[in-house]
Amino acid sequence: xxxxxxxxxxxxxxxxxxxxxxxxxxxxxxxxxxxxxxxxxxxxxxxxxxxxxxxxxxxxxxxxxxxxxxxxxxxxxxxxxxxxxxxxxxxxxxxxxxxxxxxxxxxxxxxxxxxxxxxxxxxxxxxxxxxx
Amino acid sequence: xxxxxxxxxxxxxxxxxxxxxxxxxxxxxxxxxxxxxxxxxxxxxxxxxxxxxxxxxxxxxxxxxxxxxxxxxxxxxxxxxxxxxxxxxxxxxxxxxxxxxxxxxxxxxxxxxxxxxxxxxxxxxxxxxxxx
DNA sequence: CTCTACTAAGTGATGTTATTACATATTGCA
DNA sequence: TGCAATATGTAATAACATCACTTAGTAGAG
Numbered sequence: 054x055x056x057x058x059x060x061x062x063x064x065x066x067x068x069x070x071x072x073x074x075x076x077x078x079x080x081x082x083x084x085x086x087x088x089x090x091x092x093x094x095x096x097x098x099x100x101x102x103x104x105x106x107x108x109x110x111x112x113x114x115x116x117x118x119x120x121x122x123x124x125x126x127x128x129x130x131x132x133x134x135x136x137x138x139x140x141x142x143x144x145x146x147x148x149x150x151x152x153x154x155x156x157x158x159x160x161x162x163x164x165x166x167x168x169x170x171x172x173x174x175x176x177x178x179x180x181x182x183x184x185x
Numbered sequence: 186x187x188x189x190x191x192x193x194x195x196x197x198x199x200x201x202x203x204x205x206x207x208x209x210x211x212x213x214x215x216x217x218x219x220x221x222x223x224x225x226x227x228x229x230x231x232x233x234x235x236x237x238x239x240x241x242x243x244x245x246x247x248x249x250x251x252x253x254x255x256x257x258x259x260x261x262x263x264x265x266x267x268x269x270x271x272x273x274x275x276x277x278x279x280x281x282x283x284x285x286x287x288x289x290x291x292x293x294x295x296x297x298x299x300x301x302x303x304x305x306x307x308x309x310x311x312x313x314x315x316x317x
Numbered sequence: 318c319t320c321t322a323c324t325a326a327g328t329g330a331t332g333t334t335a336t337t338a339c340a341t342a343t344t345g346c347a
Numbered sequence: 348t349g350c351a352a353t354a355t356g357t358a359a360t361a362a363c364a365t366c367a368c369t370t371a372g373t374a375g376a377g
Contacts, residue, residue: 063325080362093327096365097326099364115248115304118362135289137293153288157267157282160307161269164311165312165315166278167315169310172305173289173305175289177298177299178298213334227334228357232354
C-alpha cells in the first residue's frame with residue numbers, strides 16, 4: 054500500500070488544500086480551490102479523497118459531508134476516532150477514547166457484529182464560541 | 186411541543202412508511218412510496234422527517250443519508266443512541282451505552298464544549314450475514 | 318525492449334440528496 | 348371574526364456523489 058511518501062499529484066494537491074485550511078471542506082469547495090491547478094471535475098477530488106482516507110491522512114465527517122486533514126497523521130494506527138464539531142465556527146477537534154472504543158468493540162463482539170468502520174461525531178458549540 | 190398523539194397527516198404517512206420497513210429509507214425512497222398518497226415533492230418528506238426526528242420518533246443515519254423509525258419510541262428520554270448498521274443486509278440495530286455516553290459527556294465537559302447532538306454509527310456485517 | 322496488467326487521471330453525463338423561495342391552507346384561540 | 352402560528356403545495360435550484368468510457372503512465376514478466 055502506498056504511503057504519504059508516494060502521493061500522486063492530485064492527492065498531494067487535495068491534501069495540501071485540506072491541510073492549510075482550518076476546518077472541514079466539502080468536495081466541491083476543494084474542487085473550486087483546485088481549479089487553478091487544473092482540476093475540472095468532481096471525480097478528481099473524490100478519487101484523491103478516497104485514497105487519502107485509505108492512507109489515514111484524511112477523515113470524512115459524515116454529518117457534514119465534508120473532509121478534514123487528519124490531526125495526527127504520524128500515529129499510523131490510532132484506533133477509533135471521535136470528532137467534536139463546532140456548529141458556530143466550524144472548528145473540528147479530533148480525539149480518541151480508549152474506553153469508548155472498548156465499549157463499542159465489546160458490543161460488536163457480544164452481538165457477533167464484524168466492525169468495519171465507526172463514526173463518532175459530536176455537534177455543538179466550542180469553548181471559544183461559547184465565550185463570544 | 187407536539188407528541189405522537191398529534192401527528193399531522195404527512196407525518197403519519199412518513200412514520201408509517203418507515204415503521205413498516207425493516208431498515209432505513211432515504212427521503213426519496215419515502216417520496217416514491219408515498220406518491221400514491223398524494224406526495225409530490227421532496228420537501229413534503231423532509232418537513233415531516235424534521236418533525237418526527239424532533240419528536241424522537243425517527244432517527245437520521247448520517248453515514249447513510251437515510252432515516253429509520255426509532256426502535257424504542259416509548260422511552261421518551263433515552264440518552265445518546267448508537268447504531269450498528271449491516272452493510273450487507275441493511276439491518277440497523279439501535280442501542281444505548283451509558284459508559285460511552287458518560288465518556289463523551291465527560292470530554293465535552295472537560296473541553297467546555299456544549300453538546301447539541303451526538304452521532305455514533307458502526308458499519309460492518311451482522312451476525313446473520315456473517316453466517317451466510 | 319516490449320507486451321501486458323495495473324493504477325491513475327480526464328471528461329461528460331447522470332444520479333442522488335437537500336434547500337430556497339414563494340404561495341396557499343389550516344388550526345388555535347383572543 | 349380576525350389574527351398568529353403552523354402546516355402544506357409547488358417549482359426551481361443547489362449540493363453531493365457516481366457511472367461509463369477514454370487516455371496515460373508505470374512496473375514487472377518474458
